[in-house]
Amino acid sequence: MASLLRRLARPAVLLPVGVPLGLYTFAKLNPDAATAYYKRAFAWGCARSMDFSEKKLTELKQDVFAGLREQGTGALQVLEIGVGGGNNFRYYPPGTSVIAVDPNPHFDQYLKENSDKYPDVKVTKFIVAGAEDMSGVAEGSVDAVVCTLVLCSVQDMDASIREVKRVLKPGGKFYYLEHVRHPTNGRAQFMQDLLTPVFRVLSDGCHVNRETWKHLEGAGFTEVKYRIEGNLRPKFMTQILYGTATK
Incomplete structure (x- = not known):
């Protein structure tokens, strides 16, 4: 003993x-x-690992945000959910105004630091809120909503998507990129279900097994376009859903 x-x-x-x-x-x-x-x-931690995490997703983001640049003829009003430190600003067209929404108030200081790198993108408002309740944003007031690697962590997926539709102007677009449940591989699905409780604790409520595309398809958008990329590693975990939904 x-x-x-x-x-x-x-x-x-x-x-x-x-x-x-x-x-x-x-x-x-x-x-x-x-x-x-x-x-x-x-x-x-997110601010310090921003450039590292971006390397894997750069090509996919360039693809999905190409539409944002085409849409941005003149001053574009964008609302970004889960803005974090402003990692997506590099993809926005010059002259874009951003309403930044994030439930974590501590991202504000990193957002200000990153804004200096992209002076052609202006943050007009920082709102501390979750995607489920963006009552501080007027109905039909933004041209586009951007959301990347956020819907995995929201408490209510359908309520969040309803809020996206509410704040969009008619014809406005929702640009999204999310990691999701493997659409077909049963072994990968089992591992994602097994690891989700761990990720929820360590990664701010993240679910790695959500079938996000089903929620988008049933939300009543006039058009939903998406692809699922499964060639990123680890393959059983990294299934990336990306595309647009038009109000």
Whole structure:
């Protein structure tokens, strides 16, 4: 027993065991403080890994946002859901005005930093809100809505899409790029179902097994176009749905 206690007292054992246990205890005893710290840390991590994560998706984003550039004849009013640090600004046409929506208030500072890189894109408003309730945005007021890698984390997919339709002008377009459930491979689907609870905890509520295309098809848009790209690694996890939906 004494030998076991000495072994457990070693830092190599105490750190892997003690840190998660300490964080769990802190979260249980101080849920509001834990949430505030987590949101701040999540914003910092996303901002620091922005360029790395963009490399895998650049070609797909260039494809889907080509329509945004064609639509942008003159001043374009875009609402971006889950704007984060403004990673998508590089794809916006010059003269674009952006209403930035994100439930995490700590992205605001990184958004300001990134805005300096793209002076032709102007953020006119930053709204702290989830996609399910964007009541701070007027009905039929924007030309386009952009959403990338966000619908996996919303609490209510259908409510979020209804809000997208509400704020779009008639004929306006919804541009989206999301990782989704594998459409056909049963083994991949099993792994996604197995790992979703882990991702929900570690990645701000992310579900890697959502069939997002079904929600878009049933939302009442006049036209829905999409493709699913499955050649990114890891293939069983990285199924990317991208396209447009027109009001």
